[in-house]
Amino acid sequence: MSTLEIDVGDIRPVAVEFTADELVVTLADGRRIATPLDWYPSLLHASATARTNFELMPMGIHWPELDEDLGIAGMLRGRSATRASQA
Numbered sequence: 001m002s003t004l005e006i007d008v009g010d011i012r013p014v015a016v017e018f019t020a021d022e023l024v025v026t027l028a029d030g031r032r033i034a035t036p037l038d039w040y041p042s043l044l045h046a047s048a049t050a051r052t053n054f055e056l057m058p059m060g061i062h063w064p065e066l067d068e069d070l071g072i073a074g075m076l077r078g079r080s081a082t083r084a085s086q087a
Contacts, residue, residue, distance in 0.1 A: 011059070011083050012058055012059070012072075013028075014026050014027065019034075020041075021037050033076065035078075036080075039080030040080070042063075046065075046066055050063065053065050059072055
């Protein structure tokens with residue numbers, strides 16, 4: 001049996017921004033992931049100040065004030081926090 005290896009690039013987050021309806025994450029390899037903000041209810045309902053208080057982790061983003069963690073792999077798979085909590 002062989003194992004398929006796929007080079008997914010450097011998926012470390014380097015920047016986070018919010019539009020009126022999206023969370024946009026820039027990765028170290030230059031890609032930008034934009035996901036609907038309503039996928040993440042705690043971020044959707046948070047203040048702008050709480051949204052800007054985040055920590056970039058090697059494989060995701062952590063908002064300590066909101067106790068919210070988002071993994072880049074899940075975002076790339078199109079996994080919302082609401083679907084993750086229903087699983």
